[in-house]
Amino acid sequence: EAGVAQSPRYKIIEKRQSVAFWCNPISGHAxxxxxxxxLGQGPKLLIQFQNNGVVDDSQLPKDRFSAExxxxxxxxxxxxxxxxxxxxxxxxxxxxxxxxxxxxxxxxGTRLTxx
Amino acid sequence: xxxxxxxxAALSVPEGENLVLNCSxxxxxxxxxxxxxxxPGKGLTSLLLIQSSQREQTSGxxxxxxxxxxxxSTLYIAASQPxxxxxxxxxxxxxxxxxxxxxxxxxxVRP
Numbered sequence: 060e061a062g063v064a065q066s067p068r069y070k071i072i073e074k075r076q077s078v079a080f081w082c083n084p085i086s087g088h089a090x091x092x093x094x095x096x097x098l099g100q101g102p103k104l105l106i107q108f109q110n111n112g113v114v115d116d117s118q119l120p121k122d123r124f125s126a127e128x129x130x131x132x133x134x135x136x137x138x139x140x141x142x143x144x145x146x147x148x149x150x151x152x153x154x155x156x157x158x159x160x161x162x163x164x165x166x167x168g169t170r171l172t173x174x
Numbered sequence: 175x176x177x178x179x180x181x182x183a184a185l186s187v188p189e190g191e192n193l194v195l196n197c198s199x200x201x202x203x204x205x206x207x208x209x210x211x212x213x214p215g216k217g218l219t220s221l222l223l224i225q226s227s228q229r230e231q232t233s234g235x236x237x238x239x240x241x242x243x244x245x246x247s248t249l250y251i252a253a254s255q256p257x258x259x260x261x262x263x264x265x266x267x268x269x270x271x272x273x274x275x276x277x278x279x280x281x282x283v284r285p
Binding site: 063065092099100101102103104107115150152162163164165166167168170 | 178208215216217218223263265275276277
């Protein structure tokens with residue numbers, strides 16, 4: 060079974076520029092998550108989708124971050140404009156269901172550097 | 175607000191040693207607890223998942239325990255190998271089905 064795919068793997072941009080990350084979850088997984096992992100910290104949930112609907116985006120900085128999951132499969136996370144503090148690894152994960160008991164499977168992440 | 179703490183932040187041991195990684199959480203109302211491994215530049219690999227009703231899970235040389243009432247979990251690694259070198263993350267799924275992570279323990283197993 061193919062895992063969670065993410066692209067690009069690395070991205071370097073200047074502050075105030077925009078960037079987009081793409082995620083393809085494991086086939087059949089209804090729930091998709093985007094996490095931000097700052098160096099030396101654990102991942103922090105940004106947004107959770109159930110199919111193509113948003114379940115939780117309480118920690119998403121909505122003034123600059125946006126995400127969508129059209130057709131309930133692939134997802135895109137966008138940052139516009141980027142700030143220096145957005146430098147982090149952005150991880151996508153998926154699970155078969157969102158209720159307790161469902162393991163989350165993570166992609167390799169996109170490492171973003173904002174200069 | 176759920177907070178997850180991992181101790182120690184870093185650990186260096188000689189090959190062959192048994193070791194224990196610790197994880198504590200502030201709110202016992204959890205659905206499950208998961209241990210992950212993260213290699214440099216890679217994503218997270220799930221090692222063990224313990225449901226809130228369970229006390230432990232085992233996979234090969236790994237054993238994870240859960241004491242929900244005291245807010246603690248341990249990951250025991252037997253006969254450590256250099257290939258075990260990585261960062262180990264503990265995460266709890268809280269009452270709103272959100273995964274809350276600790277900051278991880280960075281493990282180095284010396285040959």
